[in-house]
Every structure is written in structure tokens, then in C-alpha cells.
Amino acid sequence: MKRRSFVQASLALGTVGGSLSMVGCASTGTVPAKAKVVVIGGGYGGATAAKYVRMLSDYQIDVVLVEPNDKFISCPISNLVIGGSRTMGDITTPYDNLSDKHGVIQARDRVISIDKGKKTVKLAGGATVGYDKLIVSPGIDMIWGSVEGLKDASAAGQILQAWKAGPETVALRRQLEDMPDGGTYAIAIPLAPYRCPPGPYERASQVASYFKKAKPRSKVLILDANPDVTSKGPLFKKFWSENYGGMLEYRGNHKAIAVDAWSKTVKFETADDVQADVLNVLPNMSAGLIAMQSGLANANGRWCNVDYLTFESTAAKDIHVIGDSVLAAPLMPKSGHMANSQGKVVAAAVVAQLSGMEVNPQPLLSNTCYSFVNDKLVVHVASIHQYVAAEKTFKTVPGSGGVSSAPNELEGIYAWNWAQNIWADTLL
Amino acid sequence: MRLTFPSAAMLVLGGIALSAGAATPQDTVKLHQRALAAMCANCHGTDGRTVEGSAIPALAGMPREYMVAQMRAFRDGTRPATVMHQLTKGLTEQQIETVSTYFSSLKR
Numbered sequence: 001m002k003r004r005s006f007v008q009a010s011l012a013l014g015t016v017g018g019s020l021s022m023v024g025c026a027s028t029g030t031v032p033a034k035a036k037v038v039v040i041g042g043g044y045g046g047a048t049a050a051k052y053v054r055m056l057s058d059y060q061i062d063v064v065l066v067e068p069n070d071k072f073i074s075c076p077i078s079n080l081v082i083g084g085s086r087t088m089g090d091i092t093t094p095y096d097n098l099s100d101k102h103g104v105i106q107a108r109d110r111v112i113s114i115d116k117g118k119k120t121v122k123l124a125g126g127a128t129v130g131y132d133k134l135i136v137s138p139g140i141d142m143i144w145g146s147v148e149g150l151k152d153a154s155a156a157g158q159i160l161q162a163w164k165a166g167p168e169t170v171a172l173r174r175q176l177e178d179m180p181d182g183g184t185y186a187i188a189i190p191l192a193p194y195r196c197p198p199g200p201y202e203r204a205s206q207v208a209s210y211f212k213k214a215k216p217r218s219k220v221l222i223l224d225a226n227p228d229v230t231s232k233g234p235l236f237k238k239f240w241s242e243n244y245g246g247m248l249e250y251r252g253n254h255k256a257i258a259v260d261a262w263s264k265t266v267k268f269e270t271a272d273d274v275q276a277d278v279l280n281v282l283p284n285m286s287a288g289l290i291a292m293q294s295g296l297a298n299a300n301g302r303w304c305n306v307d308y309l310t311f312e313s314t315a316a317k318d319i320h321v322i323g324d325s326v327l328a329a330p331l332m333p334k335s336g337h338m339a340n341s342q343g344k345v346v347a348a349a350v351v352a353q354l355s356g357m358e359v360n361p362q363p364l365l366s367n368t369c370y371s372f373v374n375d376k377l378v379v380h381v382a383s384i385h386q387y388v389a390a391e392k393t394f395k396t397v398p399g400s401g402g403v404s405s406a407p408n409e410l411e412g413i414y415a416w417n418w419a420q421n422i423w424a425d426t427l428l
Numbered sequence: 429m430r431l432t433f434p435s436a437a438m439l440v441l442g443g444i445a446l447s448a449g450a451a452t453p454q455d456t457v458k459l460h461q462r463a464l465a466a467m468c469a470n471c472h473g474t475d476g477r478t479v480e481g482s483a484i485p486a487l488a489g490m491p492r493e494y495m496v497a498q499m500r501a502f503r504d505g506t507r508p509a510t511v512m513h514q515l516t517k518g519l520t521e522q523q524i525e526t527v528s529t530y531f532s533s534l535k536r
Binding site: 351400413414 | 450451455456459460462463464466467468469470471472473474478479482483484510511514515516517518519523
């Protein structure tokens with residue numbers, strides 16, 4: 001009986017989701033006026049939370065997922081599209097299964113405001129949706145003011161970030177293809193914390209791998225606001241010197257403060273200007289826009305403080321924040337894998353609270369992050385984070401976790417399988 | 429027995445609520461076990477079922493004692509690994525047994 005009832009319910013729900021995606025934008029007619037759970041953002045955190053609230057409640061708790069994009073494009077692996085060994089198709093997954101298989105009601109829309117008192121969210125398309133529990137997973141936003149001139153240069157497509165995979169990923173790849181041999185690609189990295197600690201170093205490695213094959217007289221410059229490589233440092237630096245020597249140069253303590261799009265120049269706080277043919281400048285980052293606008297970013301006005309046991313915001317009852325927007329506990333990276341893990345912890349907590357159950361007193365988070373140093377070889381960093389009740393935070397377990405001993409092809413296979421399995425775990 | 433269409437429609441509208449307090453202690457234990465096992469799903473697939481052609485093994489239906497033994501072997505260093513020796517060192521004996529029990533109960 002249980003199975004049949006689920007199939008019928010999900011069929012009915014799937015119809016709602018299907019009609020939404022055909023309309024293209026949510027209208028007030030198709031989004032319910034109230035749901036037990038509303039999720040903002042369909043990335044690694046939000047999509048996972050939406051799916052797992054459905055699964056862990058045995059499909060009894062209704063979920064509305066608000067996400068403006070019509071398909072999921074993964075940031076992890078997107079550096080390989082920039083390097084040329086993978087395509088956008090490889091990193092794209094449709095959202096259909098969340099509604100068709102799991103009965104998540106999808107609103108292809110954006111939340112423009114949260115009314116914490118009335119417990120409603122307002123969508124750009126005009127609808128208002130009430131919630132008992134709101135899960136906010138809006139990723140990151142760029143602090144454009146941290147690098148003068150960057151906002152306009154970015155909007156004009158002259159100096160890209162490509163730090164949210166999508167059209168900019170393709171545009172940056174095109175700039176590299178158009179660059180003549182003998183040119184220079186420079187990536188500027190902001191002070192930590194930022195999304196995906198090893199991401200900039202993987203990207204530089206991918207560009208160097210591409211140059212080595214296609215444009216061997218070209219250069220890769222890494223201009224890092226941090227004093228040294230922030231993740232997998234020894235592994236990256238050893239591989240660079242052995243494989244990209246003379247091509248790739250790393251410069252620490254290079255905090256970008258301004259760009260000039262016309263002359264393709266970056267200015268730094270305490271170092272000489274750098275000119276390059278392709279500039280990839282990452283500004284400082286903060287919690288996603290809706291978190292910033294809703295008063296949830298109560299840690300230095302930049303990240304969101306949460307009660308780590310449930311990821312409930314310390315700024316608002318029944319609003320939970322997960323993913324890159326959260327003020328990280330010690331050694332907790334802003335990664336897709338971590339957001340997926342947090343999505344499950346918050347889903348279990350929300351299901352427990354809505355069902356009159358005790359919240360799991362010992363939640364666990366895992367993280368595995370693979371970086372491709374060329375098109376085949378990979379290094380990883382892994383960690384396990386246990387909740388420590390006495391300190392009300394997550395801590396890595398002493399003696400656990402670690403990095404690869406050296407770049408290797410076996411982990412290249414695992415990295416690609418990791419991607420396929422986490423995309424399925426998040427979306428299918 | 430059979431769920432009629434109106435009830436499905438009610439679900440769509442969020443009409444069915446879980447009544448607070450109705451959950452049994454067993455429900456709570458099961459929820460916590462499933463949530464813990466979900467931490468393996470990032471790499472090993474939802475409910476331990478991987479995508480086709482995955483070199484990372486599926487866990488659904490893996491015999492309990494075998495899985496417990498492998499996890500201990502990773503942790504003790506007697507079975508070489510790329511990441512599992514690092515991850516298992518972060519788990520308690522009880523967590524290893526809980527996830528092994530859960531995955532062994534699932535169909536492949």
C-alpha cells in the first residue's frame with residue numbers, strides 16, 4: 001500500500017513540476033500558497049536538502065524548491081571545461097527527477113524577500129509561499145567593491161570570474177582559445193574564505209595543461225592574496241615545478257584592489273601592477289544575495305551564523321542556512337560535497353522537528369575534494385567532521401582525513417565517478 | 429487501502445501533515461540511521477546505489493559483516509585505499525556498524 005500511494009502521489013506532483021518547467025517561470029497559479037518546507041537555491045546544498053526531506057519523511061512532507069535556473073550546472077569539474085577536456089554537457093544535469101521521482105514542487109523563480117514574522121517568501125514572479133521551515137542555500141555572492149572597476153569589467157565580459165559554472169565558463173574557455181600563443185593568463189585569488197579553496201589552483205593547473213599542449217610559449221600567473229597556496233599546497237607546487245616549470249608562476253601576498261579593463265591590468269595593495277591577455281579576477285565573496293538582504297548574514301555582515309546541530313540561523317527561528325553561505329566551523333571548506341552533506345543534516349533535522357522526533361544529537365559531515373592537476377591526474381583532500389555538543393560546533397576527528405600522497409590516475413577515475421554519483425545523489 | 433486521487437491531490441497542496449508526537453522511538457532511530465548512512469551517498473550513491481559503470485562500489489545489499497570488516501581494514505591500514513583509510517579513521521565503531529547494518533538491509 002505504501003509503495004502504491006507514493007507512486008500515485010509522486011505522479012501527481014510530477015505533473016505540477018512538469019507544467020512548471022513548460023511554463024518556464026512560476027506563476028501564482030502553479031506554486032502552492034503554503035508548503036511545510038520551502039528551499040531557496042537548487043545547488044549542491046538546496047537540491048540535496050529538498051530531495052532528502054522528501055526521502056527521509058517517506059514522502060510525507062511537501063517541499064517547494066525555488067531555483068531560477070532550468071538545469072543544474074556543476075562547479076566541480078567545470079575547470080576541466082575551461083581546460084578543454086570536458087564539455088558543458090558533461091557537467092549539466094536536469095532538475096526533472098526532483099519532481100518526477102521525488103515529488104519536489106519546483107518553482108523556476110527567485111526569492112526576492114523573506115517575511116520572518118509571517119513565515120513567507122515572495123518570488124520575483126509575484127507569488128508568495130508560506131513555510132513552516134525555510135532552508136536557505138543561496139551559495140555565494142561577489143563583493144564587487146573589493147576590487148575597483150571589476151563589476152563593470154565583469155558585466156562587459158572583459159574580465160571574468162567563472163566562479164558560478166554556466167555561460168561564463170564557456171566565455172572564459174573562449175578567451176583562452178582566442179589568446180595567441182605567447183600570451184599570459186592570470187588568475188587573482190581573494191583572501192580566504194572563498195568558495196572552493198583549491199579551485200583556483202586547479203583552474204591554473206588546467207589552463208597550464210591546455211597551454212602545454214596547444215600554446216606552449218604562453219604563461220600562467222597565479223596572483224594570490226593569501227601568503228601561500230591555501231589547499232593541497234605541497235602537492236600542487238611539486239606538480240607545477242615538475243610539469244609546468246617556466247610556464248606557471250605563483251606569487252603570494254598579491255591582494256588585488258583594482259582592475260583596468262582597457263589595458264587588462266590588475267593593481268595590488270602592495271605589489272607591482274600585472275598586465276595579462278586573459279584576466280580571471282576573483283573578488284572577495286560573501287553569503288548569497290538573499291541571505292545578505294534578509295539579515296541572515298550576521299557574521300561580520302558577510303556569512304551566516306547557525307546552530308550547527310540543526311543549521312538553524314541564529315538570526316531567525318525556523319530558517320536554516322546551509323552551504324557556502326554559512327560561517328564555516330573550523331576546517332570546514334566551502335565545497336559542493338560539504339553543501340551536499342549539510343543538506344542531509346538539515347533535512348534530517350527538519351524532518352525530525354516537523355514530525356515530533358528528537359533531532360540527531362550526533363550529526364556527521366564528510367568532505368572529499370578532488371583536484372585535477374592535468375586532464376588525468378588527481379589529488380584529493382578528505383575530512384570527517386563530528387558534532388561536538390560541548391562546544392556546539394563541528395570538529396574534524398583527530399587522526400582522520402588527509403590528502404593524496406601524489407597525483408595519480410586512479411583518483412582521476414574516482415574523481416569522475418565521485419562527480420557522477422554526487423550529481424545523482426543531489427538531483428536524481 | 430488504495431490511495432485515491434483526491435488524497436494524492438491533497439499531498440500536492442500540502443494537505444497532509446505529519447502529526448507531531450505520533451512518531452515512535454523506532455521511527456527516530458531509523459531516521460538517524462538513514463541520515464548517517466546518507467553521508468556515504470555522496471560518493472556511493474543514494475541508498476548505496478551508484479551510477480552505471482561506477483568504479484566506486486555500490487553499498488546496497490553488501491553483507492553486513494563483510495562491510496564492517498572492510499571498514500575496519502581501511503581504518504587499520506590493512507586494506508590499502510585512496511581515501512577510505514582517511515575517512516574511516518573519523519568514524520566510531522558504532523557508526524561503522526550502523527551504516528553497515530543499514531546498507532546490508534537494502535536491495536542491490
